[in-house]
Amino acid sequence: KRNGKESVILTLIERKTRCQLLRLIEGRDADSVSYALRGIKREWGACIKTITADNGPEFTALNTAFAGTETEIFYAHPYTSCDRGTNEAHNRMIRQDFPKGMSLDDISPSQVQATQDRLNQLPRKQQGYCTPQQNFEAEARRVRRMAQ
Template sequence: FIDYVQRHFFEDGWSLDVCSNRCTAVGEFASNDIVCTRTLYNYVDQGLLNIHNYDLPEKLKRNTKIHRIRKNKKKLGRSIEQRPQEVNKRDVFGHWECDLVLGHKTKDDEVLLTLSERMSREFLIIKIPDKTAASVMNAFKSLRKQYSEHWNDIFKTITTDNGSEFADLSQLEDISKSLVYYAHPYTSCDKGTVERHNGLIRRFIPKGDYIHNYSLQQIIDIETWCNSLPRKILAYHTPDEIFERELDRIYQTA
């Protein structure tokens, strides 16, 4: 079991919690053949593993920000306050959050359009030439073409912020049944799922790095890693497993 933990920790980037629980969730180990998450962290502190505290990217993080809702920014469309309650519960598939991840923050650098489905935590990363509203809409048009007749079932709602790059996103409502909601100004916690996933990208692309220095294949590899990472919130299944299950349901009933 310890070999299993250390292999997946270093080769696949799993957390100690995932290492401890994924193996029983999929039947690779019996519960009496493993130790719990807390014990694994104790092993790290005691120097009993080849894993050290400096290898744990989340351990020393602390959230000290106070979230305030400010009202001094223009609203681009339908407020998140009008979003159906079922979206908040995360028990219905097809509700997404989206954002942008910037690299060097210069006009000559590319950016990443990111989307996360709230129930499955499926994460999409799309490389676009710049952070203009036109580039964002072109990416969404390509995505809509990819899912074609199933778009309305897969993308029921999209929640984003009030940045000018998303000013045209509500145009999706003119060509599909998708509803677009805008978060409160300066309130990133309104779309915490995609913000959390953006943090995962920073493990591979540090702030300040040029996005254009990363190939399309490297971006795909980051996306694949995120969607192959077992999650505690998903009973230690992966986003891909949940997402594919929901797609199968949609395609079978079409």
């Protein structure tokens, strides 16, 4: 059983474009998650409108991490993975490279980045056979123009 000390992969999925952001973090605790989210916020803050998280203790500081932004935080119902269906489907794809139960302590951030890049370059039928990366970049440009 996990004690919060093993490295884990934090996954965020942009709902409209299905683009994934993956970050290797030091542990499954609120401080590690908050640290990673602050970095993501610096990079993509204006583009992140909502976050839906599960009710794990590692997500208790989400509101603090996104304070001062327009990002809305939602929490899935306990034991209801269908509230996060897209996330669960993407986690299955991530497990092709990092099987469930595998220790991530010896995995490098560049390996996680390679998985992120591979998944974001897969054309999706529901996206008109464009890639999530193409759609995300177009949406990010649109959002940044609107924010100016």
